[in-house]
Amino acid sequence: MLAPGLVTLRFHNPKVARETIAGQFVNVLPKAGAIDPMLRRPFSVYNTDGDEAEIIIQAHGRGTNILADTAEGEMLDVLGPLGNPWNYKSGDFKTAVLVIGGVGVASMLLLTRALVKEGLPVQSYYGARTKDLLALQDLTNLHVATDDGSEGFHGSVINMLRKDLEARKIEQPKLFVCGPTGMMRAAAVLAAEYGIPCEVSLETEMACGIGICQGCPVPTDDTTFQKTGKRFRLVCMDGPSFSAETITI
Ligand SMILES: Cc1cc2nc3c(=O)[nH]c(=O)nc-3n(C[C@H](O)[C@H](O)[C@H](O)COP(=O)(O)OP(=O)(O)OC[C@H]3O[C@@H](n4cnc5c(N)ncnc54)[C@H](O)[C@@H]3O)c2cc1C
Ligand code: FES
Numbered sequence: 001m002l003a004p005g006l007v008t009l010r011f012h013n014p015k016v017a018r019e020t021i022a023g024q025f026v027n028v029l030p031k032a033g034a035i036d037p038m039l040r041r042p043f044s045v046y047n048t049d050g051d052e053a054e055i056i057i058q059a060h061g062r063g064t065n066i067l068a069d070t071a072e073g074e075m076l077d078v079l080g081p082l083g084n085p086w087n088y089k090s091g092d093f094k095t096a097v098l099v100i101g102g103v104g105v106a107s108m109l110l111l112t113r114a115l116v117k118e119g120l121p122v123q124s125y126y127g128a129r130t131k132d133l134l135a136l137q138d139l140t141n142l143h144v145a146t147d148d149g150s151e152g153f154h155g156s157v158i159n160m161l162r163k164d165l166e167a168r169k170i171e172q173p174k175l176f177v178c179g180p181t182g183m184m185r186a187a188a189v190l191a192a193e194y195g196i197p198c199e200v201s202l203e204t205e206m207a208c209g210i211g212i213c214q215g216c217p218v219p220t221d222d223t224t225f226q227k228t229g230k231r232f233r234l235v236c237m238d239g240p241s242f243s244a245e246t247i248t249i
Helices: 014-019 062-068 102-107 109-117 157-166 181-194 222-228
Strands: 006-012 025-028 041-044 047-049 052-058 078-082 095-101 122-128 142-146 173-178 198-201 217-219 232-234 241-243
Touching: 006 062, 014 047, 014 052, 014 078, 025 052, 041 052, 041 062, 041 102, 047 109, 052 062, 052 102, 095 102, 095 109, 095 157, 095 181, 102 109, 102 122, 102 173, 109 122, 122 157, 142 157, 157 181, 173 181, 181 198
Parallel strands: 095 122, 095 173, 122 142, 173 198
Antiparallel strands: 006 052, 025 041, 025 078, 047 052, 198 241, 217 232
8 A cells, every 4th residue: 555545566477577668558357257347447567576567556436446455365367568668769858757647657667767777867757636645666856746735846747847847957858748637738738838759648448458449549639640541549559658749638
């Protein structure tokens, strides 16, 4: 238990633990062996260690509440790794700026490790409702914002980042964003304003997680539509991370 309603599940799964690349996710049945709820729920792979992997569950609906109550030793039914990794080798930036909202932190630990391994500087801007909901493990160069002012900057993580962009404190940044939809939209607008690349990892509702059900569409922007003829992309197969300018969040 990281905080009330925020639970880490650690499970043995050599395939997920050894093959996951930062940004990929797993699709997990709320209750292994049960037919109700029938649909899996997607979760970012938060951490890997040997043959073990970890996910963070923010319990708020039926499936996440069941998962958060998983007892030690209980079996999990996990499909993955799925989706595409973060595009951290795009070569169009000097500083990786991780913009994190709430449980979006789950896709940032492996990304931090990958960026550090590439020798790229990382700045992490992390916002949460209150300090008890922060999962700070292994994040580097942290700038924390809380809605209630209990830790760090009092206010939104986007406003905190805006001040540093205005002050030109960050050399040739690229934003890697994961969090609530409103925050990702605000980050995309901010990036467009400053003309900097921005990638967002979407947390859309999903069912199959493997491109069959067409249940996770995200609309493309007009230019991408004109170029590709595709009005929608699938978050599970084409994402979950997208260049912010190519989609409509
Ligand atoms: C790539 C990715 C990574 C994520 N990572 C995390 C994470 O690390 N931690 C975390 O806490 N959350 C994460 N989420 C969000 C998490 O998957 C949801 O919070 C969770 O699915 C909600 O399940 P629930 O049963 O509690 O919610 P409920 O609202 O009770 O149910 C949601 C479920 O309803 C069904 N559903 C609703 N709309 C549709 C639709 N349009 N198409 C198909 N099925 C539908 C699906 O079964 C869906 O899973 C992630 C989401 C994505 C896409
Ligand atoms: S969740 Fe089924 S196609 Fe994406």
